[in-house]
Amino acid sequence: MSGLFITLEGGDGAGKTTQSRLLASWLEARGLEAVQTREPGGTRLGAEIRSLLLHGGDDIGDVDPRAEALLYAADRAQHIAKVVRPALERGAVVVQDRYIDSSLAYQGAGRVLDGADVRRISEWATGGLWPALTVLLDVDPETGAERRAERGGTDDRLEAEAREFHEAVREGFRALAREDRDRFIVLDASLPVEELHARIVAAASSYLPQ
Numbered sequence: 001m002s003g004l005f006i007t008l009e010g011g012d013g014a015g016k017t018t019q020s021r022l023l024a025s026w027l028e029a030r031g032l033e034a035v036q037t038r039e040p041g042g043t044r045l046g047a048e049i050r051s052l053l054l055h056g057g058d059d060i061g062d063v064d065p066r067a068e069a070l071l072y073a074a075d076r077a078q079h080i081a082k083v084v085r086p087a088l089e090r091g092a093v094v095v096q097d098r099y100i101d102s103s104l105a106y107q108g109a110g111r112v113l114d115g116a117d118v119r120r121i122s123e124w125a126t127g128g129l130w131p132a133l134t135v136l137l138d139v140d141p142e143t144g145a146e147r148r149a150e151r152g153g154t155d156d157r158l159e160a161e162a163r164e165f166h167e168a169v170r171e172g173f174r175a176l177a178r179e180d181r182d183r184f185i186v187l188d189a190s191l192p193v194e195e196l197h198a199r200i201v202a203a204a205s206s207y208l209p210q
């Protein structure tokens with residue numbers, strides 16, 4: 001595969017979407033094809049799964065953590081097969097909000113499923129595709145919640161989880177970054193948008209043809 005796969009990770013309200021948009025525009029300005037996408041919900045099937053996972057409401061009742069993990073993995077299988085691999089094969093740069101690390105942090109550290117199991121089902125779902133670079137926008141859960149409140153709207157099923165859940169997720173992400181320093185860069189999500197963008201560009205540049 002000739003393209004480049006970059007993911008952005010972090011808690012809710014970390015600013016991933018803003019940064020992935022800015023990075024995709026920067027890549028396009030350099031004449032590269034950038035595919036900006038996300039999980040869950042990067043395909044039509046995925047959009048259905050996303051709406052079940054996040055807005056299923058009371059109708060779906062309590063979602064078992066394993067069922068939740070499998071739904072994220074199903075979304076991921078479809079997305080990688082139909083969107084990400086074809087784009088990488090064309091030589092595009094894929095800039096993606098959330099990937100396997102989100103499952104490891106939310107379903108693993110947050111829901112306390114076994115991390116090795118969560119990793120295995122996502123690796124099976126994706127044929128073991130990992131990004132070259134992962135940007136972790138590290139945010140403390142309180143700031144994340146304030147930013148979401150500023151954005152308006154109501155919290156989805158995961159956002160509405162207790163503070164301890166979001167603390168565990170944050171720690172989960174930080175631990176993943178410590179274990180894989182070659183793939184991750186960790187940035188303080190409270191930095192100004194432009195500053196974060198500059199740092200992300202600097203990190204991505206080293207993976208691009210000069």
Ligand code: TYD
Nearest residue numbers: 012039040072098099102103106107158159
């Ligand atoms: P996201 O699209 O980032 O939320 P929003 O755009 O509404 O800010 O992610 C949706 C939620 O799904 C988020 O709370 C994190 C959660 N999630 C998991 O629990 N596991 C996963 O594997 C993924 C990809 C997301």
